[in-house]
Amino acid sequence: MQLFSQKLENSKLRLPPGVKDFLFEETQQRRELESRIMRALMSKGYREIITPTFEYSDVFSQANESRNALEDKTYRFLDRDGNLLALRADFTAQIARIAASRFTPNDLPLRLCYSGKVFRAEPLHAGRSREKWQIGFELLGAGDVDADVEAVNNILDGLAVLGLREVRVALAHIGFFNGLVAHAGLNGEALQHLKYLVERKSVAGLHETLQRLTLPRELHETLLQLPNLHGDAEVLARARRFAWNETSRHALAHLEAVWAQLRGHTDSGRVFVDLSEVEGMGYYTGIMLRAFVAGAGAEVGSGGRYDDLISRFGANLPAVGFSFDVDLLAHALSQNSF
């Protein structure tokens, strides 16, 4: 490889870790996939908005009332008057603020979409970016099964217009796990650790940790089974015997209802259930969605339902949203063909 400049010792050429320049083909590819996904969303009645790149830090902290991983990754700085500002770490928090302040009940249900960057101080690991380009949608003011089905369809359509064939959307529901541990009397730290082990599907780690915690036998056994609760509708049926309280039962019934309405997709394996997916944004209250495509080693997008978030900004609105990761989609597309 021949480089124009050999002055590699020149520190002015360096970029901070986690950010990138994109030249012609790579820019073009990203713009093309952006326009395809945005057009697909707009054709379904989603309207694009632009949110500020930075705003008062409170907006993001408000959204993450309970201490959340995102909180530690937010870039904060002071303005000239000494106010604490933050770079946009998350679109959803901003959209919650906007929904609560700029719209009235007559506007509901509200369908919004966006394309832009979020900034997160990710650990420098596995090529992770600190500036992530997201394309997303939010469906506000609709809390029923139909709304979650619409979200899944939006995701699959977004992947389809890119020409991606080998795709899978994983459905989970935070209520299933929350219901299981609701009355176990676990402190925040123990709960966090259990969540981490379940999410990692570490049966060995769970064995070891559960030996130290004295949990009811039923819960102990269920937590050990969780890493295996993934697959199709059969998993939802199998999970019923673990759902001994109302919250867990309701979560399963909801997933079953969503599954039933996605028949065309479930038959072809484009939808998948994984009840061991328990980590996500701190504000998720219901279904959680992750998208996978061949050629990308991690999820190319994630989202979920957040029925309590907008009320923190003063309006009580159920909502579901999702965002695609443009760079990971571009990577997957270059592995296949665009």
Next chain:
Amino acid sequence: MSQPHALIIALSKGKLLAPSLEWLAQKGHTFLEKDLAGRKLALTSQEGALRAILVKADDAPIYVEYGVADLGIAGNDVLLESEAEVFEPLDLGFGQCRVVVAGKPEHQKEDLRRRARVRVGTKYPKIARRHFDRLGVQAEIIALKGSVELSVLAGLADVVVDIVETGATLRENGLLVYEEIVSSSARLIVNKASHKLKSAAIDALLHHTNAQMLGK
């Protein structure tokens, strides 16, 4: 010949390789000895359903995290040090060892928290950092590549964080285990996307052993 949708598994070279191949053979995936003896980096199983890439033990989690391999076999010590975001649904039981803090016998009773500085020689800087942070010890972690016992003997470090199997190496060097940080064994690890996109094939490989383990 490999099948078009063969799973790719990253196998750690070194002492985990023989038991890994034995485990795979029990699952119906055999690799020829003549292939293994050669210098080939990628091998196809006799049955064609699995392709193996042989990598340095420290690198196995990285190949799996990036999704170049769908699966891998790696020691828990290596996994904890790599901080790779992968799933680890199965403890394979072999390759057992412990990650410990060790040092000279005469300092065993000393409370390391009282010291302004404790120098730690280790090949596991991240595990060591997390351990001493948790204890509130002001540790200066010295990342080494070679025999870490020497760092204490030569006066570079106060203690070492290292893996022990039998403890013979430490004893030979006159060092004593102060405490265990974590016990380790080989884990089957899975890429996050492969877990969803190739779940049927992966579950088929996993299922049998998991059932046995839970029945224990």
